[in-house]
Amino acid sequence: MxxxxxxxxxxxxxxxxxxxxxxxxxxxxxxxxxxxxxxxxxxxxxxxxxxxxxxxxDVFAPVVRAPERVLDELAQIDGVSAVEGRISGRALIDVADTDLPVQARAVSLPDFGAPRLNDVYLTSGRLIDRQRTDEILLLKSFAEAHGLAPGDRLSATMHGARRSFLIVGLAQSPEFLYTTAPGELVPDDSRFGVIWMSRSAMEAAYDLDGAFNEALLSVAHPHDLPGVLAAADRLLDEYGALGAYALEDQFxxxxxxxxxxxxxxxxxxxxxxxxxxxxxxxxxxxxxxxxxxxxxxxxxxxxxxxxxxxxxxxxxxxxxxxxxxxxxxxxxxxxxxxxxxxxxxxxxxxxxxxxxxxxxxxxxxxxxxxxxxxxxxxxxxxxxxxxxxxxxxxxxxPPDYSQSGRFAGVFRRLLDQPTRIVIRRLVRHPGRVLGAVAGVSAGMALSGGMLTILSGFDESIETSFSVVDRSDMLVSFIEPLSDRTIHSLRRIEGVIDVEPTRSVSVVLRNGVRSHRGGITALAPDAGLYRALDTAGGELLLPEQGIVLTPALADILDIAAGDILTVDVREGRRPLLQLPVTGIAESLLGSPAYMDLAALNRALGEPDRVSGAYLRVDPNFQEDIYTALDAMPAVAGVSVKADARAAFQEIMDEGAGSTRFVMAAIAAIIAFGIVYNTARIAYAESAHDLASLRVLGFTKGEAAFVLLGELGAVVLISLPIGALAGYGLTFAIAEGFSTDLYQIPASFSPAALGQSGLAVIAAAVFSGWMVKRDSDRADLVLALKSRE
Structure with missing residues (x-):
């Protein structure tokens, strides 16, 4: 060697x-x-x-009702390699462990053979016998959440009729990797299920004999996709097409x-x-x-x-x-x-x-x-x-102190000798001090930014479920109904307040940009569910026009005052031209808001509602569930407390938990930077510290000279790191936010204070370690001449 x-x-x-x-x-x-x-x-x-x-x-094309022969026409579209027609509908499942019926989606499977598209993966049990109309496959995650297994029975309401079914198998599907109840964004295995039934059983349940209400298409090449979507819409238009959409828009x-x-x-x-x-x-x-x-x-x-x-x-x-x-x-x-x-x-x-x-x-x-x-x-x-x-x-x-003579007397009177040494060390090496300050500030900025984002997640949950949504539950209807339904809900014992709403499926277009989503219409005096402006204040919806969220406005590249094309995908499917009248805040999803009367007027359907927000007395909750279950027009009930708990679980234990890892890593880096700064300062000062000890300085005074520099660096770094952390918060929030949920970037004194305390704690620990080494140092070895 x-x-x-x-x-x-x-x-x-x-x-x-x-x-x-x-x-x-x-x-x-x-x-x-x-x-x-x-x-x-x-x-x-x-x-x-x-x-x-x-x-x-590759393409999903829902319709109201189309005859089977149309599938042959869809198969002739250039670029289409396979076509499958099926029946899909809403259902309400009665389960023993909850008083409230659970929303579900029922999907047909062919009576003979496997489906050409959207096959299922059987995890346990067997496939259904197409001759037995009461046999079903059940989504595995839903079954496990309720303790259901093959051989059990369950009852479900489909198209207004209650039916009893035998579970013969549990299944999964690539179509349902992420499952939520209609109108919700937060997955909860216990609150949404999927049922697969034979085609003949679905035809009888939804009165679609010899017809389908959803076409599935496979595309040979990706560049054929735009043409296939347009052709499918043209062919299905007369059958109540709700708008074909590509796999990239599938929920x-x-x-x-x-x-x-x-x-x-x-x-x-x-x-x-x-x-x-x-x-x-x-x-x-x-x-x-x-x-x-x-x-x-x-x-x-x-x-x-x-x-x-x-x-x-x-x-x-x-x-x-x-x-x-x-x-x-x-x-x-x-x-x-x-x-x-x-x-x-x-x-x-x-x-x-x-x-x-x-x-x-x-x-x-x-x-x-x-x-x-x-x-x-x-x-x-x-x-x-x-x-x-x-x-x-x-x-x-050696450093030149000849220019400091006029200040020496002042310093000598005001400061003791160790303090003057610390100041001289700081002044003598400004580059070194600036480097140390930059490092400690960067560590604090990383830690403070991540801690602020942690509070931003909590703020997102609190704002969405306490400030924006102040109801207890949302009741959705099978189809838009007369607003007289609101009076029926008010008559239920235990219901304190009812607020109508309407949701409409639309495609929003601005030039070449488009977004498939929905419009949420609220009553003028809405108090249970409100639209907020970007400053967090309540937004009054105008009597005409549409209000977008910031995320949606960015997607469409549109601003207040511009005209937005709204392609409505239900009812008579009108094409509307609406002015954008404002920007509203939303932390979950990318909704668009309108005044309820204005939306109904634009659709030519006055006094229509598709749901209602309820505030209820907790003492009557079970009676309210029973009453809602008995109403045939109710498609589903979403309880806010359950949705909030599910979202909190995702943020704390699911994919959102990565933010805790990032915060911990940022804190470790902050400590590493402070510790290295202290160790380097000690390595450079070992000879000087030993000299001070020989000259009569105590261990404490010698350590003060060493640690005073570190303390000054930390004190200078704290405000700089806080400012840098505040700026970094916006970049981190932008990185965590998606079209589906947004994380607010706001000033959090508590988070920045915690990061500052973490840096101070790291400095105290690092200082203790280098002081221990300084106290144990061999003075003879340290004082050996470096010449």
Whole structure:
């Protein structure tokens, strides 16, 4: 082993704690990169294989009623490779463990053979006997939530008639990976089910003998999709077409794709932050290391080693630290990704999900981490070339204090000797102080930004379920009814207040941009469910025009005052031109709001409602459930408390729990930066501190000189880190928000205060550790001449 390699091992052991801290920062960035890229790859591959194996349709075309012969015409459309007609309808399931009927969707299966499109995956039991009209398959997640199994019976209300069924099997489907009740965004296995029945049984239940109400199409090539959608709408128009839409707009698939897109964006944006911090730390550590070892470098050069050999010696030190961190990050990424797979299986109903990482992910992670570290280290290592042996072995010139004479008397009267030493150290090395301040501020900004986002999630839940929605439940009807239905609801004992609403399925268009969604119409004096403006105040809906949410306005690239094309997909399906009159806040979904009377007037259907918000007396809750269950026009009841609990569970235990991981990692990085700052300061000051001890300073006074600099750096960093964290919050909130839910970015004094306390705690702990080393230092060894 060469002498330089022996020195390399000694240096690694001497700076083991600093090397470990930097390696952990590198490992964190690599872990996130490997984990997220692996999850993206796993989700995409599993989704693709599952969709292909069970032939998920590329186009969904719902209609009111169309004869079977129309399927042959759909099959003749250029680009269509397969067509399937089926019957789909709403249902209410009676289950023993709840007083309220549970909303469900009933779907037909062919009487003979497997469906050409949208097949099901049987998890237990057997397939239905097409000759037995009472046999059904039940969605596995719903059955498990209610303790149902093959052989059990359940009753359901379909098209106004109550029927009894025998469960013969449990199934899953790529069409129902993410399941929610109609009108809701939050999945809850216990509150929404799917029933598969034979085609003949569905025809009898929904009075669609020889007809279908949904066509499924498979497209040969993606570029054929726009033409197929347009042709399908033209063919089905006379049969009450509700608008054909592509798989990308299918509800379940849209959530899956949002999750994949979010993971891909995080994999591209988050790991570079940690790698940049690692590069920054390496630059600071090695800049000070080279400054402290300048005499050694000069001596090594004097013995004949070239600049390249000396540079390679220190560069190997960087490579060892970085490669160790990258290897640890790869292993941690594998373990973290494998643990996350269980969450995705739970919330996205894949029958299987194997965590797989492409070999290129490891290569990219290693190359990115080593490149970032090398970049940070090379800025410091370039100083080696500027040091000739004679200059390097000469001690640095002492600082010039001749200009401070006029202030010396003032400082001497006001400050004691240790404090004056601290101030001189700060003034003597402004670049070093600024670097330390930048590092600590960056750590606090990361921690403060993530803690603010944590409170933003909580604020999102509180605003959505307490400020916007102040009702207790939402009752939805099978079809729009006369507003006289509201009076019937008011007569139910225990109902305190009732507020009408109407939801209409639409396609919103602005030029080439479009969005498939719905319009929510509210009463003028709405108090149970309100639209809020962007400042959080109640928004009064105008008597004409439409109000959009910020997310929806961005999707459509439209602003207040512009004209929006509204293609209504129900009833007489009119095409409306409505002015955008304002922007309203919404943290769940991307709704559009209108005044109830204005919407009915635009549709030519006065005094119509499709649902109602209720405020009820909890003492009469079971009686209200019974009364609603007896009303044939009621399609479903959504209890707000259940929806809130389900959303909170997702945020705390499901996919949203990644924000806790990010917050913990940010806190670790903040600690790593503070700790490295303290260790480096001690390494640079060991000789000076020993000199002070010999001159008669106590251990406490010597430690004050060391820790006073760290304390000043932390105090300067706190306000800068708070401002940077506030700005970073907006970028993080934008990254977490999607079209389906938005995370508010707001100033949170408590979150920034907590991040500040975390930095102070890290400084206290780091200070205690370096003070302990200072107290134990060998004064004779530390005072050896550096000349």
């Amino acid at each position: 060469s002498p330089l390699d022996q020195k390399l091992l000694r240096d690694l052991w001497r700076m083991k704690t600093q090397a470990l801290a930097i390696a952990l920062v590198v490992a964190t960035g690599v872990m996130l990169l490997v984990m997220m890229s692996g999850l993206v790859n796993s989700l995409e591959e599993t989704r693709r294989a599952y969709y292909e194996r069970y032939r998920l349709a 379940s698939n849209r959530f899956i794709m949002e999750e994949i897109s979010g993971l891909r964006a995080s994999a591209a944006a988050v790991p570079p932050i940690f790698l940049a911090v690692a590069a920054f730390l390496l630059n600071i550590v090695f800049s000070r290391l080279l400054q402290a070892e300048r005499q050694q470098i000069g001596l090594i050069k004097a013995f004949g080693y070239t600049d390249a050999e000396v540079t390679w010696h220190y560069f190997k030190l960087i490579l060892i630290i970085t490669a160790s961190g990258a290897a640890l990050g790869c292993l941690s990424g594998l373990a973290a990704g494998a643990s996350m797979v269980g969450l995705y299986i739970q919330y996205y109903k894949f029958p299987f999900l194997v965590f797989e990482i492409a070999p290129s992910s490891f290569v990219i992670a290693m190359v990115a981490s080593i490149s970032a570290a090398a970049l940070g280290g090379l800025f410091a290592l370039r100083r080696i070339f500027a040091l000739s042996p004679a200059v390097a072995m000469r001690p640095p010139a």
